[in-house]
Amino acid sequence: MLIIMRPGARKVETQAVIARIESQGLAAHPIYGEEHTVIGAVGDGRPVNRDQFILMDGVDRVVPISRPFKLASREFSPQDSAFPLNGVSIDPGHVVIIAGPCSVESRSQILEAAHAVKEAGAHALRGGAFKPRTSPYSFQGMGEEGLELLAEAREQTGLPIVTEVMTPEQIPLIAKYADMLQIGARNMQNYSLLKAVGECERSVLIKRGLSSTIDELLMAAEYVLSKGNRRVVLCERGIRTFETATRNTTDINAIPVIKSQTHLPVILDPSHGTGHWEYVTAIARAGIAAGADGLMIEVHPDPDNALSDGGQSLKPERFAEMVLQVKAIAEAVGKKLAPIQ
Numbered sequence: 001m002l003i004i005m006r007p008g009a010r011k012v013e014t015q016a017v018i019a020r021i022e023s024q025g026l027a028a029h030p031i032y033g034e035e036h037t038v039i040g041a042v043g044d045g046r047p048v049n050r051d052q053f054i055l056m057d058g059v060d061r062v063v064p065i066s067r068p069f070k071l072a073s074r075e076f077s078p079q080d081s082a083f084p085l086n087g088v089s090i091d092p093g094h095v096v097i098i099a100g101p102c103s104v105e106s107r108s109q110i111l112e113a114a115h116a117v118k119e120a121g122a123h124a125l126r127g128g129a130f131k132p133r134t135s136p137y138s139f140q141g142m143g144e145e146g147l148e149l150l151a152e153a154r155e156q157t158g159l160p161i162v163t164e165v166m167t168p169e170q171i172p173l174i175a176k177y178a179d180m181l182q183i184g185a186r187n188m189q190n191y192s193l194l195k196a197v198g199e200c201e202r203s204v205l206i207k208r209g210l211s212s213t214i215d216e217l218l219m220a221a222e223y224v225l226s227k228g229n230r231r232v233v234l235c236e237r238g239i240r241t242f243e244t245a246t247r248n249t250t251d252i253n254a255i256p257v258i259k260s261q262t263h264l265p266v267i268l269d270p271s272h273g274t275g276h277w278e279y280v281t282a283i284a285r286a287g288i289a290a291g292a293d294g295l296m297i298e299v300h301p302d303p304d305n306a307l308s309d310g311g312q313s314l315k316p317e318r319f320a321e322m323v324l325q326v327k328a329i330a331e332a333v334g335k336k337l338a339p340i341q
């Protein structure tokens, strides 16, 4: 439930409410707004008597949160979440573009990709160093060496780094190098991993599972939020359907649906959503038109020789053209590309 304090409620009154929430075995999640403080009280579903809060000093009202995902819900925070990613503003008025190769493959490859996407207008660099591959015989990523190369690319371009973490044990190493930790589609319901990134200082990007519902994606976000990490971005990346013409089916519906249910930013990955570079720009445009807060795009300087996902990777010049088109669509729906630092 939500305990909404009166405008101007005193600090001691808010503290008394938090203490009572905790004495009931519930977790208190305060949001200190400009006008008033709202405190989320989240338990394990056992009944709680609301009346004991209504009469407390400084309390305006107590309302239940009807959704199973509490902290992720719009009921908890009607305002869209906003936070900086190493200087890039992630907020509802701006479109953020994360771009780069599927995997870090070599020093020259990642540096060339980083400079190219920066020049085209990207805001952050992606690249996997630990790769979740369907086959154990496929390229598994460069590991820590890949992370070092990503850090060098950040140093040269200023772009924040987004990279995947596959196990809780990898978090301390990856968090040393990355600005945003990516939870891949295959790990969206890896609850120990979600809890562990919830306890870490880095922003988190959660990709929708291949066969996961929107509610399941929001419950994955809830795991991270419930551990205290509020810097969470959701990513629609296509789902499995009967269609075989594309690798996945981009669920464009998911964008306005997710945004109606949660205050968290939502981005679209049309590279995995389609699996073919030819369709990436069209679906990127569609995603922004549908209200996405950003895009994740695979870009490779030499897609024909990529070690993973070459067929869905844009060449740098095509990516630059995509950015121009996305900018026009963003402006048509009342947004702007996030400013470049």
Ligand code: PEP
Pocket: 102, 128, 132, 183, 184, 185, 186, 207, 237, 272
């Ligand atoms: C990726 O971003 O390269 C990736 C593996 O994505 P997903 O987890 O969505 O398949």
Ligand code: MN
Pocket: 102, 103, 272, 298, 308, 309
């Ligand atoms: Mn990929």
